[in-house]
Amino acid sequence: MTARPPFTWIVLGSGSILPRAGHGPAGNALAPTDAERVTLFDCGPGTLRSLGAAGFGAHAIERVVVSHFHPDHCLDLFALAFARRNPSGPACGDLELVGPRGLAALLERGAATFGTRSWTRFERTSVVEVEPGERLERGALELRCAPTRHTPEALAWRAELGGCSVTFSGDSGEVEELAALAAGTDLFACECSFPDDRAVEHHLTPSGAARIARAADVGALLLTHFYPELEPEDARRVAARTFSGRIELAHDLSRHVPAPRPSAERRAARP
16 A cells, blocks of 8 residues: 655746746745645745635645745735734744844834734744755654855755655756755655746756756656746756656646655655
8 A cells, every 4th residue: 555645846937037828937836745734935926826726725724834024925925914813814833934134124124114903914923034055844744044145045845754855946047956955755846937048047958957966866856837938848858868757847836745665765866
């Protein structure tokens, strides 16, 4: 009998800030199989709307992990604060916001733009700012991060739960730190923004994402964060020239599960 995966990775936004059907701004949910609350990884515009379509309310969010402070990755934080204070919704429990240095100041500046009594100010919320390389343990969930250099504060994140792992690149250039963080991960959710012939600094192309996946020896590569000029199937075709493993394509509301390797192989690959 096949064991159930310990979590599902739900894509809530698989594109950029530019309008594109089926590919909204960055947002993801790690949904444990045996728990009702989820951890979000980034929270770009439309994340809460997609979360509802995925079957979860604002009260189901246990924490939000932020990669960096560009609005396509974090703007719905303020929508979340507003939703948590709405008297007509289900009661929300404690919330944890995790991200790079500067997160607390960002939240304060954002709330202040709506006035001193703003409903976009978080309640019952702890803010945890981390440095690259830090490790956080939250019950059975373990989080680690590494710098990507997309912005001065930008971090990639790795989550371990139930013997399986997922690594989320956030936005990144082709940097060694990301490959090291993703080493041996079961699922690598990696940005794939532009075609190879239209590469942009501090973003990844299909070939760049594939090179990192190959160097990290990941179990499966999940391409995401597509800009309108890159067709997902074209991205998969190009990436497959470099990475021979399983390649999946993200679209809004797609669901992906880790495919763990044999234990000896996982131990050898783990950083």
